[in-house]
Amino acid sequence: MSRPSIAEYHRPSTVEEAWSHVSDGSPSVRILSGGTDLTISAPPDVDTLVDVARCLDHSIEARRDGSIRIGAMTTFTDMLLNDALGSYAAGVMPEMLSDLGNPLLRNISTIGGHLARGKLSDVVPVLVALDAEVVVYQGDEKQMTIQRYYDESVHRSPHLLTEVVLPVAVKRSAAAFLRFARTAFDFPMLNVCCRIDFDGHMVGAARIVCGATPLRSQRASGAESWIREHGLEARAIEAAARRAREEIHTRDGWVASAEYRSHLVEVLTSRCLTEVARRLAAR
Ligand SMILES: Cc1cc2nc3c(=O)[nH]c(=O)nc-3n(C[C@H](O)[C@H](O)[C@H](O)COP(=O)(O)OP(=O)(O)OC[C@H]3O[C@@H](n4cnc5c(N)ncnc54)[C@H](O)[C@@H]3O)c2cc1C
Structure with a gap:
């Protein structure tokens, strides 16, 4: 896709120099990294690109x-x-x-x-x-x-x-991720990531995060508390997944209805927590 509107292209070698191009927040100036999103979604009034390949680290x-x-x-x-x-x-x-x-x-x-x-x-x-x-x-x-x-x-x-x-990872910790999409290359209808840390024999921290609801991410904090109190037995996982369904707000979108997304919240949360429990047991 060509961008005939681009009149200026900068390739600064320091972060300070890059900042001098973008600090005033002008809508006609955009930072360029991989360019995969910018190429598709840059508004037509963007006329200046600031390529940060030389000034930002890639290690x-x-x-x-x-x-x-x-x-x-x-x-x-x-x-x-x-x-x-x-x-x-x-x-x-x-x-x-x-x-x-x-x-x-x-x-x-x-x-x-x-x-x-x-x-x-x-x-x-x-x-x-x-x-x-x-x-x-x-x-x-x-x-x-x-x-x-x-x-x-x-x-x-x-x-x-x-x-x-x-951050520094806790010793007895595991996470798992699941997404559901129409095809392997498609955007997800919903995704879920769960992480559980153990503190001795008790669940120390629990994170249950749903994405593509279609919001970027929402934490199911009620379900997290449930897992902290009741652990990772199969029945506790099923109850936590139902809680997640109740508390995660879903909306209709072009890939899935709100109702179907809510169904996926419960199913993916249950599967994701079950996988975390399996990974923790295997350690
Ligand atoms: C065909 C296709 C399939 C995709 N499938 C998925 C998928 O399955 N799951 C998924 O999660 N995503 C998916 N994406 C989205 C994809 O992950 C993003 O397009 C990509 O990660 C953007 O990174 P980029 O480096 O190309 O960003 P760019 O296009 O370079 O920049 C994106 C935006 O961020 C700004 N920016 C860039 N770098 C910085 C910086 N360092 N600091 C501040 N602002 C900055 C830019 O000005 C621009 O507004 C898909 C995209 C495409 C095109």
Whole structure:
């Protein structure tokens, strides 16, 4: 797809220089990472691109403490093939990425561009379930939870997303991801990511996050509390899945009705928690 309206193309070598192009929030200027979303959805009045390939990092650093730092220009393919991400939280990241779009898309899409685009996503529910944080540059650097990045609409304000940080993982922890779509390459009708941490013999933390409702992500906090109180036995999982169905708000969309999405909330939550329980038992 050609973009005849583009009159200026910048390729800054520092974050400060990139910021000088985008800081005033002009709607005619856009940051360019992989370009897969921008090519399709940039409004016609965009005339300036700021290519951040030279100034943002594209590496994945597994730190000694077990946390992982992912540079914003890292592609989904590089994340999918990374060993540290492959073993983090029972491998939930590659599990989700292997079904995202198609190989050509994953070779070029970046984690920074994906999160900044802020739309329906398979990635966001997983990062929310993992309590991930993002680093943004707005004249200086700030680190915040991914939840805050969206809740406070930081993603809509002038900023450069520079890093994603996965926190130190708890020893007895597992996560799982499921999506339901009409075809393997289609956008999901619904997705769910669950993460459970054990503290001794008790559930310490529980995260149940639904995406494509069609909102980006919603936590089923009532279902999370239920699992914390009742554990991961089959009956507790069924009851938690019913709670999730009651509390997650769904809407009609072009791929699924609200009613069908609510049905999927219950089914996918139940399957996802059952898989987490299996992974924890296998450890
Ligand atoms: C055919 C197709 C299939 C897809 N299938 C799926 C799917 O199954 N599941 C799914 O979750 N997604 C899917 N997607 C969405 C896809 O994941 C996104 O298009 C992609 O991740 C965007 O990343 P990018 O690097 O190309 O972003 P870009 O297009 O470069 O940028 C996206 C937006 O973010 C801004 N931006 C870019 N980088 C930064 C930064 N570092 N800081 C601040 N702002 C920035 C840009 O200005 C732009 O507004 C699909 C997309 C396509 C085209």
